[in-house]
Amino acid sequence: MVTETILQQLVLFVPELILTGTFCLILLTGAFTKLRDYGTSTLTLIGSIAAFISVLPTIGVQKSLFAGMIAIDSFAVFFKLFSLVCLIGITLFSLHAGELKLVRTRSAEYYALLVAMTLGMFLMASATHLLMMVLAMELTSLSAYVLAGYTKEAADSSEASLKYILYGAVASGLLLYGISILYGLTGSLHYTTINHVLAVEPLSRVPLALVFVLLLVGFGFKISAVPFHSWTPDVYEGAPITITTFLSVASKAAGFAMLIRFFKLVCVNPVASVEAGYSIPLLPIDWQLLLAVLAVLTMTVGNLVALWQENLKRLLAYSSIAHAGYMLIGVVSFTDKGIASVLVYLVVYLFMNMGAFLVVMVVANKTGSEDIRTYRGLGSRSPFLAIAMTVFLISLTGIPPTAGFIGKLYLFAAALDAQWYWLAFLGVLNSVLALYYYVRIIRNMFLRESESAVPNISLTSGEVLLLGALLVPTLVFGIFFSPIVEIAQKSIVMLGVP
Amino acid sequence: MTIQILGLGILSWITFIPLLGMVAVLCMPKHAHVAMKWTAAVVTLVQVILAAVIYFNFNPTLSGINTLDGMQFVERLTWIDLQSNTSFGRIHIEYFLGIDGLSMPMVLLTALISFIAVFASWNIDKALKGYIAMLLLLDTGMMGVFVALDFFLFYVFWEVMLLPMYFLIGIWGGPRREYAAIKFFLYTLAGSVLMLLAMLALYFSVVVVDPATGEKIHTFNMLAMMNPANYEPNSLLAGIGTTMRAIAYLALFIGFAIKVPIFPFHTWLPDAHVEAPTAISVILAGVLLKMGTYGLLRISYPMFPEMAQQYVVPLAILAAINIIYGALCAMAQRDFKKLIAYSSISHMGIVLLGMCALNSQGMVGAVLQMFNHGTITAMLFLIVGVLYDRAHIRDLDAFGGLALTMPKYTGVTTVAFFAALGLPGLSGFISEAFSFLGAFQNESIRLITIISTVGIILTAAYMLWTLQRVFLGHPHEKWRSLPDVSPRELFTLVPLAVIVIVLGIYPSLMINFMASSLNHLVDIVVRGSIHTTVLQF
DSSP, rough: HHHHHHHHHHGGGHHHHHHHHHHHHHHHHHHHOOHHHHHHHHHHHHHHHHHHHHHHGGOOOOEEEETTEEEEEEHHHHHHHHHHHHHHHHHHHHHOOOOOOOTTTGGHHHHHHHHHHHHHHHHHBBBBHHHHHHHHHHHHHHHHHHHSSTTTTSSHHHHHHHHHHHHHHHHHHHHHHHHHHHHHHHSOOBHHHHHHHHHHOOHHHHHHHHHHHHHHHHHHHHHTTTTTTTTHHHHHHSSSHHHHHIIIIIIIHHHHHHHHHHHHHHHHHHHHHHHHOOOOOOOOOOHHHHHHHHHHHHHHHHHHHHOOBBBBHHHHHHHHHHHHHHHHHHHHHOSSSHHHHHHHHHHHHHHHHHHHHHHHHHHHHSSSSOOOGTTTHHHOOHHHEEEHHHHHHHHHTTTTTTTTHHHHHHHHHHHTTTTTTHHHHHHHHHHHHHHHHHHHHHHIISSSSSSSSOOOOOHHHHHHHHHHHHHHHHHHHHHHHHHHHHHHTTTOOOOOOO | OOEEETTHHHHHHHHHHHHHHHHHHHHOOOTOOOHHHHHHHHHHHHHHHHHHHHHHOOOTTOOOOTTTOOOEEEEEEEEEEEETTBBBBOOOEEEEEEEEEETHHHHHHHHHHHHHHHHHHHTTOTTHHHHHHHHHHHHHHHHHHBBBBBBHHHHHHHHHHHHHHHHHHHSSTTTTTHHHHHHHHHHHHHHHHHHHHHHHHHHHEEEOOOTTTTTEEEEHHHHHHHOHHHHHTTTEEEESSSSHHHHHHOOOOOOOOHTTTOOTTTTTHHHHHHHHHHHHHHHHHIHHHHHHHIIIIIIIIIHSSSHHTTTTTHHHHHHHHHHHHHHHHHHHHHHHHHHHOOOOOOHHHHHHHHHOOOHHHHHHHHHHHHHHHHHHHHHHHHHHHHHHHHSSSBBGGGGHHHHHHHHHHHHHHHHHHHHHHOOSHHHHHHEEEEEEEHHHSSGGGHHHHHHHHHHHHHHHHHHHHHHHHHHSSSGGGGTTTTTOOOHHHHHHHHHHHHHHHHHHHHHHHHHHHHHHHHHHHHHHHHHOOOOOOOOOO
């Protein structure tokens, strides 16, 4: 009986199965054939496109699978498609990455781990059971640890990997401790059951507050929120740039998916929320305020520290911390609008952040440096690259007519709508702060001349296409943003939320 | 009144034709300097012609401001329309252009100043392609601000100007250009994000009913935001005189004040002006500063009439500080360009004082002063540019007796200087007189007005002193060989001088076109006159 149900349910689990199959296939190919880089990357692309297509039929489905372990719903589908787009993008990036060329012999491991990480993100986005959530998170994290140290010949890559593991291990440990206390209090690991127990039984504040803080450490680590961010700059700087990009976009998005689903299903009073028409917090602690403080800390610290960075990878690492802070604004308000605004922001962020990293990668390929000084005079040496970078940076700042503005607009609108005025105010002030360091890059590209005779950076057609594919949405969504907003609004449907 | 060319309204053309020019310039080969310059010249000339067409077809009896039928050359299209679904309201953003007596002078000014700026940039050699592209993009942004009637669209245009301006100061500017450029960028962005919050608050408070479906829609339509009946009860900005409304008014005010700039937000201006190349200073002083006061009149005043009334005295005090402090600072300068920059602060103070009057004279004086200051200050910066191009210094004390060697130059300069200090018979006099007259009539700010008039004497003092230092006295040996003003430079200066003289003699050419709108604006602020506009979707 049970087996039969599971087999039936597997139909909806096909995307994950395809990814698992791709993972195995790549490993086997790497071990037993002479197909190296292009072979394995092609397999990755085929696998991810197949997974993408297999996700499409599950749009609109609302179902709980495997005895409530995971949920198939629009929210999960959104993040699945999101991670797949990232995976495809990163695979294409990897083909152009100079630092990976040195280690071509091990490329099977690289692509296999990327696929495994994506599988982890799938499960992170759909987990409705704490155990499943932890497993998914560990799958993503473990793959990421290895990938961060993938170019083990480079000392800072190994250092990045080690730091990542140490921080990650502590964060998972604390998260598990929190989960065990929560289990002790409520007797269940299912989100909905926990929610039910919390709603019915009065539990004392202190252990719940402890649980909450411990869980926040785990989530905060994943989305690199201040004060759990200290691993981010070193890992982002040390890891191969493709992995940095993947971590800063896909992994962060999956962290947000996990965070939002947990709070939405566990910490919101379902009955009262339906009556009121908006989400009513359930816990006896003000977790919204706590998240708001976290958001302010994250964006302010991220922006302030970014001001001083000379290495672009590190600068973008801090900027990505700040962006997590902005997105937390949407989570704090916790209305449907708030969550939709986070999804809008993620889509926008995907294009602009990947674009900025791509430019850094291309420049690093040619010059071997990520230092801001190598960007001097880029405007005259390679106008297209410099203009593309300018658009991405302006979008990251949030100035119209770029997509970044729409993202910020939705976040601040959601905050105002949910009456978080001071949060919106601090948010906009932060985007002014951020302008300074983004413009520093623009200043180096256009306002300063290169110090010595540096060769022009010529782009391959593949790089031009990739840049174009990221540039066009960054501009077009700034003017016609209906599609992303529509998708985001439809994607907030979560299983178990009335 | 609507005029269409090739199926597109004239306002769309006048706004986006520079953008077309920019695309054309970008497609040209790098060294086709002549072609690029002439493209820019032609594009801006077309803009001037379109502005003239608008001027001659403008109906001066219609008032506009908050009535749709009072708006002229209206273009209205749906830009973003998201149907509502569960828990999300409908999102409706319009591409909504139109002008009235308040924006028409600004449209003329923008077209004119942009055209002149192109010719003032004729000597630019460094990365000309980028320069022209940025200049034309800036032009589109400026024009867009003055014709947009949808707040969202307004905001987009407002922000589009930032990046080109940053580059124009930062790449083609003087020695401290990097500092000046980033300072300008940071200041204005700080102002505009505050405006963004106020805009969102207005959006969430204002609701119009779609007559077709009876559905309630939040809107960015500025006209709808001016009608108190459209504010949803219990929404953020509902009611009259609430704290939230005061905060929103303040946020908008800071956003606009930075642009004007109003003391104490003015510190970016001297830096930006001194470092910017001549043509960009001309645009900055001629058009950009007007956006601040335009925003106050277009948005703050009609949307928050009670706040406009309540804060008249503080605003008048700031205006007085602008007038006197700006003049005193100008007097202390040895750098010719910095002097003109501070004189702008002083003259924009007169605009503010006129606005504070809250009566027809004051308001007409203010808007006329916006236009006049645009033309006069553009002349002044061009004049500084002429001298700097020849001597490569701007130190006032280093010159003397130029009247002997450069008679034509001295003639034009004299016209501009006398216009700036408000000599009767030149345009500056009319607008300053109206502003002060209007402000004097308003009893609550009468004392402030009296004090502010000191500014007129100070202005005369520093202008005449400058004239004396540079043009009179014994000529320096060093500057004996300076060539007089060239035909190209005369071509940029003379049209402005003609306008200054003509408007000084016959100001009705301008006043007639704006009186009706400005009277209506005064009505809205003072008597809360409301014309319900039924919005159709």
